[in-house]
Amino acid sequence: METQELETAKEQLDSHIDDTLKDELSSVDLAEHLKTIKKHDETQFAKYLKELDPESLANAALEMPDHMLEDVIEIVPKDKITQGISELESDDQAELLDNISDIDENKAKEFFEELDEKDRADILKIAKYDEDEAGAYMQTEIFSAKGSETLKSAIDRLKILKEKEEIENVFQLFIVDEKNHLKSAIALSDLIIYDFSLTLNEIIEKSNYDYKPHVAIDTENVNDVIQDFDEFDLNVMPVIDANGVLLGRITSDDIHDLIEDRATEQLYNLAGVNDEAEEEETVVKSGKARAAWLFVNLCTAIISSIIIGFFDKTIESVVALAILMPIVASMGGNTGTQALTVTVRRLALGEIEFKDKKRVLFREVAIALVNGMIFATLMGIVAYFWFHIPLLGFVIAASMIINLTLAGFFGTVIPLTLKKLGIDPAVGSSVVLTTFTDIIGFFSFLGLATWVLL
């Protein structure tokens, strides 16, 4: 089976190199096949790196984990790498160079210096933005024209751009003024039905529609851009600077990647896993990042145990308490996690904001309180019949109502507060939450027991 995997990978890459493949291979597939071959046979891996055309290699490199990319920049000649980079779109060029720079800053600089002036300028434009800014995700290849131009002259320019393979996936023509300020954006499907001898201004006038596009500001948070794509069902969005000058565009495939990455990050962060470390797939990196979270969890678990330790005399005299106390903590943890997860996700999707805190908190605490009362009653009855200790049922029921209600409260307040402080509400919030629910659970249960039962 292992060798079969290798054979398939080699066959697919061979056909890709000979261009005899029925279905096109995606960059993800290319990277995946290379990974398989590298795992089995380093010599074959080097051979395929050599045989792949520069563009395919550069595209595959975008999908590789760091340790593979490291091999690529070591094995493949510099010329071939720069050739590959030069054939990418500007946003991909910036991303790949950024990835290479994480491994070897000097190599990244060398490759960059070999690119032509236009590529270098475009990459610098994109690289200057933070990773949460819209500008970091734009490509600078755009199809634009002045309003005074005829449609024919614009189309002729498109023809040249396409022949030179300088632009792909064109859906819109951006209309700009003399100073490159964005004025309108017209879909090709709207343009194609007009007489090509008309100027773009004449077309806009005729159509009785202003073609005002949804725009992204370059320094805007990319989450807001994602939301606009979502709400207005967009396929592409022009990016402008604060003065309205057209800089580039963001396309829906970039938005797809962002949405998937954001969701993975949230899921992982809630579970105490680092998404970037996991991407590497090496046991050491993932293991280290996870150990960091487990260490935090160990510390908070020890704190909970110290709380239990305060009540060692109580436990010695009523051992039933030791048997039941994990139930109180576990139910609190689960109730809190429900509220936490819903709040984190709704914050991320922009469905709620900090200003909705009263409404959201009311809802979550109400649910937690009602469920708390239901399960407290149930567990109170179970505990009474299990241990036949008068008042034990009351103690566990009361502590569960307290713990579950507060779990709903903290499960909502923690992410809302983190968001307000500008911290990602998914990071660390579940550890903080279960610390609260464990401490409150053990303290209320054992404390009440000490007071009522002894």
Place this chain on the structure above:
Amino acid sequence: METQELETAKEQLDSHIDDTLKDELSSVDLAEHLKTIKKHDETQFAKYLKELDPESLANAALEMPDHMLEDVIEIVPKDKITQGISELESDDQAELLDNISDIDENKAKEFFEELDEKDRADILKIAKYDEDEAGAYMQTEIFSAKGSETLKSAIDRLKILKEKEEIENVFQLFIVDEKNHLKSAIALSDLIIYDFSLTLNEIIEKSNYDYKPHVAIDTENVNDVIQDFDEFDLNVMPVIDANGVLLGRITSDDIHDLIEDRATEQLYNLAGVNDEAEEEETVVKSGKARAAWLFVNLCTAIISSIIIGFFDKTIESVVALAILMPIVASMGGNTGTQALTVTVRRLALGEIEFKDKKRVLFREVAIALVNGMIFATLMGIVAYFWFHIPLLGFVIAASMIINLTLAGFFGTVIPLTLKKLGIDPAVGSSVVLTTFTDIIGFFSFLGLATWVLL
């Protein structure tokens, strides 16, 4: 502040109705404003439902939770609703009627009967698919032509379709044969540079490119379609049946929604929250769905407590065990959740499959084992110095190594097995996992203690 919210909502809707708004309101905004108004003032809510144009109302209805949609179909006259539905695109028509049908099947039928024949036929085509099939997400409005047609004749047809507002967001022309089999798909940006008097076959011949599109089969799992969009950076994908007949297309905005929904579902399922119940936003529905999960958790927590109960004599003689046992369970739960979350997500993203089980399992168990040894050693030392009981450090260390390693194992095996059985690996897996880690944790710790310490 409450009234300010109401004022803003009213102002925005007023300007939308008068068409004096600077920035277009999305359907999400419309639904949000209507919700705000409904919360404060039912009379005003009814007034706005009356004043909104049918298309805006239908679009907003698509974004409404059930309880609001219920009001809409009660308050708004039937004619206006059917008018609104008729102005939607086919996939939205099918979705809205499906939502209405969930509330009142007869009303949905009534609205459906009022639509014209073409709309009815299109809706039936879409509605027959399951919600995990690609066909359920397609729209039937497409721009297609025969290869023998001239580009001009195709464009003239597009012009008419656009004037009748029958089609929006056209990026591609689909070329079909006499029997409507899909042959090629050409982007408008490719077409626009050719002479309009050429036939489409001539254009294809001239371009020296086969324009073979990535296609979705109508009965294909929609997750595979999402993956194709992702891997090949697509904006639109034609949908064909098993015989190759063109049925419709899926656009990237539908894919966005699917990606977001899928991520929300995973996050919620892992936390024991039902995504559909949460959408409703009513306390009762959400609370009930969450209570169901809490009940399962209560049962498993009671099982863990029964395990602890087996060792009541041991705990009575060494109360330190009661103090430390939550640490063993909590560290196991966290280690398992890390493995579980990573496995669930990577399965969902198609990065791993059941056949990779050996490799994935090896990786996850290795990480869990190494972390287990590190934290076992650490905790063993802490326990020894805390309680000064010889061998207690050894007992907690040994049980932590057992529990954390098995946590890594079950955290990986549970989702892989569920996936293999055709069950969503996110549903219920965390409850099953923590049941395992609690039972193993308590049993190994208290069992070892009984054996070694007593």
